[in-house]
Structure formats: structure tokens, C-alpha cells
């Protein structure tokens with residue numbers, strides 16, 4: 001059997017903000033992500049989903065346990081692990097093509113080749129005629145597609161997405177989900193996507209990792225056994241929706257109770 005793309009073993013994270021009480025964000029978290037697998041992380045606010053992505057990205061250290069990608073312990077950021085945020089973090093003063101090409105300069109790709117790759121990636125995300133536009137000339141959905149192109153240009157083995165479509169309207173969000181499934185299939189990358197939307201989780205995931213309220217632990221891992229494209233009118237889809245709503249309700253109650261107690 002192949003090695004997991006990401007292996008998370010007994011990971012904990014304790015934040016110690018200056019002048020404030022320490023926060024145990026994650027506790028004894030373990031699961032693997034298989035190569036090419038689409039994982040969705042679902043859980044109440046503050047349970048440590050973003051924290052986990054930052055640690056896999058190598059932007060934050062674990063307080064305990066280990067994270068390994070393709071068998072190698074994560075100690076620093078790598079082009080093999082891309083991270084996309086809710087708001088596309090593009091450089092406003094660069095064109096879309098230059099934004100996509102920028103990351104490749106760090107990988108010492110020659111300028112002409114950088115531009116070729118940028119054009120190829122932007123075409124793939126449907127922005128082939130927007131190459132020389134600046135980010136503020138694009139809609140939110142287009143900016144997010146440009147951010148995907150920039151991440152994919154680095155050929156990551158693992159792509160992490162932190163609520164990437166939360167700021168988009170419902171129609172754009174549905175299109176972006178279709179688009180994401182397409183580029184996921186083409187790229188062969190593993191994806192870890194954080195969302196608060198049960199529908200998004202069911203529409204996208206191979207498996208959904210449900211977190212407990214803080215400190216975040218794995219409450220359960222649910223494989224979504226439905227063919228794609230997934231139809232919300234399918235009775236099995238409804239059964240998943242009910243199950244996730246129930247699983248989350250307890251944890252959201254717990255998270256609220258904790259907040260009120262502070």
C-alpha cells in the first residue's frame with residue numbers, strides 16, 4: 001500500500017498568547033489522508049481546523065505528536081503543500097499572470113517558462129483572457145480561481161483550503177465547487193478543505209472528518225458513499241445531511257456553553 005499523503009499522529013496544539021491564558025486548540029488528533037483523497041474538515045467554530053491546516057502547511061509548530069507528508073516529518077513550509085484562504089491573497093499590484101508566476105520564481109523556474117506555466121494554469125481555471133488584469137478588476141470567484149491557479153502552478157501534492165468559498169454568493173459557490181472537483185481530478189493532489197457548510201462537505205468529500213468542540217479531537221470520520229456529481233435530491237444525501245447536523249449540534253452546544261462560561 002502507498003504511504004499516506006499526510007499522516008497526523010497524536011497531534012496537539014496549545015497556543016500561549018502573551019498576557020492571556022493558554023488555549024488548548026487541538027488534542028490528540030490522529031488521521032491519515034491518502035494520496036489523491038478529498039478530505040473535508042467540519043466542526044464548530046474555534047475547534048482548531050485552521051490551526052491544523054497551518055501546521056500541515058509548516059507555518060506553525062505542533063505542541064505534541066507528529067505530522068508527516070509522504071513519510072517526511074513537516075518542519076517548514078514547502079511548495080508541495082499549498083494553502084488557500086477565504087479571501088484570495090493575491091498581490092494587488094501584480095497582474096493575475098504575474099501573481100501566478102511569482103511563486104515559481106522561488107522555485108527558480110526561468111522567467112519565460114514561468115509565464116508559460118502561468119498562462120497554462122490560468123487557462124485551466126477559465127481565466128485565460130484575464131492574464132493582464134489586476135486582482136481588483138476581477139470578481140471574488142475569479143480571484144479565488146486565480147489563487148487556485150497560483151497554488152496549482154507549484155504542483156502541490158497536498159492542497160489545503162480554509163473556507164475558500166465562504167465569501168462567495170450561493171451560485172458562484174456551487175460553480176466553484178464543480179470547478180474544484182475538476183481541478184482536483186486533473187491534479188491528482190490530496191485536498192484538505194475546511195468548511196462550515198454541511199452541503200459543501202457532502203458535495204465534495206471522499207471522507208468528512210468531524211471535530212469535537214475545542215480542544216478539537218476527531219469525533220468521527222464519515223466516508224461519503226455517493227457517486228459524483230452528488231444530487232441533493234437523493235434520499236441518501238438527506239440521510240448524510242441529517243447525520244452531520246446531529247453530529248455537529250452537540251459540539252456547537254458545547255462550544256457555546258464554553259464561551260458563555262468564559
Ligand SMILES: Nc1ncnc2c1ncn2[C@@H]1O[C@H](COP(=O)(O)OP(=O)(O)OP(=O)(O)O)[C@@H](O)[C@H]1O
Nearest residue numbers: 015016017023025044045046047048049050051052
Ligand atoms: N495565533 C493564535 N494565537 C492564539 N490563539 C490562537 C491563534 N490562532 C488560533 N487561536 C485559538 O485557537 C483556537 C482554534 O482556532 P482556529 O482558528 O484554528 O479554529 P477554527 O476551527 O478554524 O475556527 P473557525 O471555524 O471559527 O474559523 C481558537 O480558540 C483560537 O482563538
